[in-house]
Amino acid sequence: MNWKELLSIKRLGQEDRFSNTKQDVRTQFQRDYDRLIFSSPFRRLQNKTQVFPLPGSIFVHNRLTHSLEVSCVGRSLGNALSEELLKANLVDDGIGINEIGSIVAAACLAHDLGNPPFGHSGEKALSHFFTNGKGKTLRSNFKAEEWADLTNFEGNANAFRLLTHAFHGRRKGGFAMTYSTIASILKYPWGASNMDIVGKKKYGFFQSEKEDFERIAEELGIPELSPGIYARFPLVYLVEAADDICYQIMDIEDAHKLKILSTEETKELLFQFYDAKSEQDKLDKIQSTCIEVTDTNEQIAYIRAGVIGKLAGECVRVFMDNYSEIMQGTFEGSLIKKIDKTCLQAYRKCTNVAVNRIYKHRSVIEIELAGYKILGALLEEFVSAVMEPENYYSKNLLSLIPEQYLSESDSNYKKVLAILDFISGMTDIYALDLYRKIKGIELPAIH
Secondary structure: OOHHHHOOOOEOOOHHHOOOOOOOOOOHHHHHHHHHHOOHHHHHHHHOEOOOOOOOOOOOOEHHHHHHHHHHHHHHHHHHHHHHHHHOOOOOHHHOHHHHHHHHHHHHHHOOOOOOOOOHHHHHHHHHHHHOOHHHHHHHHOOHHHHHHHHOOOHHHHHHHHHHOOOOOOOOOOOOOEHHHHHOOOOOOOEHHHHHHHOOOOOOEOHHHHHHHHHHHHHHOOOEEEOOEEOOOOOHHHHHHHHHHHHHHHHHHHHHHOOOOOHHHHHHHHHOOOOOOOOHHHHHHHHHHHHHOOOHHHHHHHHHHHHHHHHHHHHHHHHHHOHHHHHHOOOOOOHHHHOOHHHHHHHHHHHHHHHHHHOOOHHHHHHHHHHHHHHHHHHHHHHHHHHOOOOHHHHHHHOOOOHHHOOOOOOHHHHHHHHHHHHHOOOHHHHHHHHHHHOOOOOOOOO
């Protein structure tokens, strides 16, 4: 792969209007970023669970704040990488290489757009309906590759669909983003039917968006490594690294705020990212700052900021060390798994604490169980309605769906995808409210 092809300002669905001459105070990639910030799907992330239930008196992360933080780290990673590439004379500065930071920042904003409400249990709830719920009786209505999409609902593929699909009444090309920004979110550049071949449990696009993916890959010169399996777009590694850094470290900070982890436990976890022998000066500086700053939450925030900066630097180093393999599409794994031994061991300890102490916390389990029940019930109601739209109940139920999610297709696959679009786009609060009303638990009020 080469950067001249990879850095494309061509916009999906707007190819016939493509122009490289328009003057604007913003670059094309900065326009991608702004377009996402001002969009409804992005705003709805503020009421979607990240890990912990949406906050009461203590404010922890939701999908929106997580995405904004990932975007900040992603921009830093991109800017640092562009400097390193220029310093190593691997690229010319005339091809827009200094825009890498803007591309990665925009892609980071979009990386979680496809996630349903109630955290990761939302994905499992939507898949469960078709694998073990009442939806499994519908198998004969779908092709094998379509059924693979439904039984393995994937937030990453849904994000790609949200960015590229022309919803009812909307313009061609969805968000009409640049090819480069869209490609930067494709962590898994293959379809659901190829998951077993690559040995992964995730995939990057539904069958409905396969042609759009192939068009983007061809335009950017992303090679097809084997039938249906493509190389990763190089900037995907930076988006993934920014996400890996933020969710792991910020979950530790949230757990401290919620008193799941003590201050001493949290400090110990974060200090382990530093080598006591070679980085004693840094540790001494951190300790002196913590003496000056007596607020424990502020102490943790200060230490956490240093750890994020250290991990970002490590990930850029790993990218440069493996530059040839990344550009050839042969690099395997993620950048975070190749960082230096001290950081990697500390990162793994944080992961272990997160899995055993944070993600298994009662409040997290309770929100996941509630989400599983709510989304499963909503999917059962609306899929039944769209498959049998002529009866009285179905007509009334389908009238609740916003116009943009309506499907005029005769394809059962596209009709069910439209329902998944509707439900996955809900906030936690809206999903709960709709569930209560259609189940007769709560009657609507007239305002």
